[in-house]
Amino acid sequence: MAVLRVHRFKALGGPCTLYAYAGDDAALRAGEAEARRIEAKYSRYRDDSIVSRINAAAGMAAVEVDEETAALLDYAATAHAQSGGLFDITSGVLRRVWNFKTERVPTQAEIDALLPLIGWDQVEWQRPHIRLPRAGMQIDFGGFGKEYAADRIAALLRAAGVRHGLVDLAGDICVLGPHQDGSAWQVGVRHPRAAGAIATVPLRHGAIASSGDYERGFVHDGRRYSHILDPRSGWPVQGLAAVSVLADQCLIAGTAATCAMLLGDEQGPAWLAALGLPHLVVDAQMRVRGSVQSAP
Numbered sequence: 249m250a251v252l253r254v255h256r257f258k259a260l261g262g263p264c265t266l267y268a269y270a271g272d273d274a275a276l277r278a279g280e281a282e283a284r285r286i287e288a289k290y291s292r293y294r295d296d297s298i299v300s301r302i303n304a305a306a307g308m309a310a311v312e313v314d315e316e317t318a319a320l321l322d323y324a325a326t327a328h329a330q331s332g333g334l335f336d337i338t339s340g341v342l343r344r345v346w347n348f349k350t351e352r353v354p355t356q357a358e359i360d361a362l363l364p365l366i367g368w369d370q371v372e373w374q375r376p377h378i379r380l381p382r383a384g385m386q387i388d389f390g391g392f393g394k395e396y397a398a399d400r401i402a403a404l405l406r407a408a409g410v411r412h413g414l415v416d417l418a419g420d421i422c423v424l425g426p427h428q429d430g431s432a433w434q435v436g437v438r439h440p441r442a443a444g445a446i447a448t449v450p451l452r453h454g455a456i457a458s459s460g461d462y463e464r465g466f467v468h469d470g471r472r473y474s475h476i477l478d479p480r481s482g483w484p485v486q487g488l489a490a491v492s493v494l495a496d497q498c499l500i501a502g503t504a505a506t507c508a509m510l511l512g513d514e515q516g517p518a519w520l521a522a523l524g525l526p527h528l529v530v531d532a533q534m535r536v537r538g539s540v541q542s543a544p
């Protein structure tokens with residue numbers, strides 16, 4: 249039997265761990281290389297990324313993109329349509345006034361000044377050309393880039409013959425198959441207000457991704473401000489503390505979790521149930537509910 253190999257590195261803004269029952273580390277090193285390739289290609293922090301090139305051309309000419317980027321833009325367009333405009337990769341401009349490091353709450357006037365720059369329906373997207381019509385507009389793949397990378401790395405490991413393993417990119421997880429003895433991986437769901445897990449989900453295949461108000465959020469005058477911003481209002485989501493979704497692909501799971509957070513406690517869980525996506529939600533009172541069997 250092959251030994252369980254564990255490969256850790258930092259990329260895509262967080263800690264990454266690849267687990268595989270494999271004969272050598274070559275596949276795991278290839279997985280890390282793929283994470284770094286995707287980060288270099290799509291990071292908004294790199295001037296040479298395709299995202300930065302598209303953003304730099306806002307208000308000017310269209311930019312031609314390659315097939316991989318076109319597929320991701322098609323996905324963003326579909327997610328925007330199917331979420332009623334909630335999943336919008338143009339909403340990253342709100343970071344200009346929301347600084348979660350300094351924990352500053354912007355004024356309504358500052359937010360209102362940016363709202364005209366938000367809206368995927370304004371984007372001129374005709375394969376393989378994309379144009380942002382207004383100067384100052386931006387696109388940002390941060391809402392699904394890490395999940396896409398998890399799926400890609402899992403595909404590379406499968407192609408290398410790995411049948412039992414797990415990809416964990418800072419909590420966005422793809423399971424290639426159970427442990428070699430057939431037992432499930434025990435995936436912890438992070439507690440939004442305390443160290444450790446609030447629930448544990450056994451997984452033998454598929455993916456799980458989570459979204460919550462605990463990442464890069466802050467409390468000001470007794471109110472919690474999440475980094476998940478509603479593209480319609482420009483303000484952080486309210487209602488749910490965290491959502492975890494299971495799906496065949498991490499990309500689907502992550503998008504659905506974010507949309508459920510944006511829909512809130514009244515609509516989010518029902519929306520996930522209607523889509524047939526297994527899920528766990530944590531409400532503002534730290535109550536856990538959903539359609540996934542879990543252990544506290």
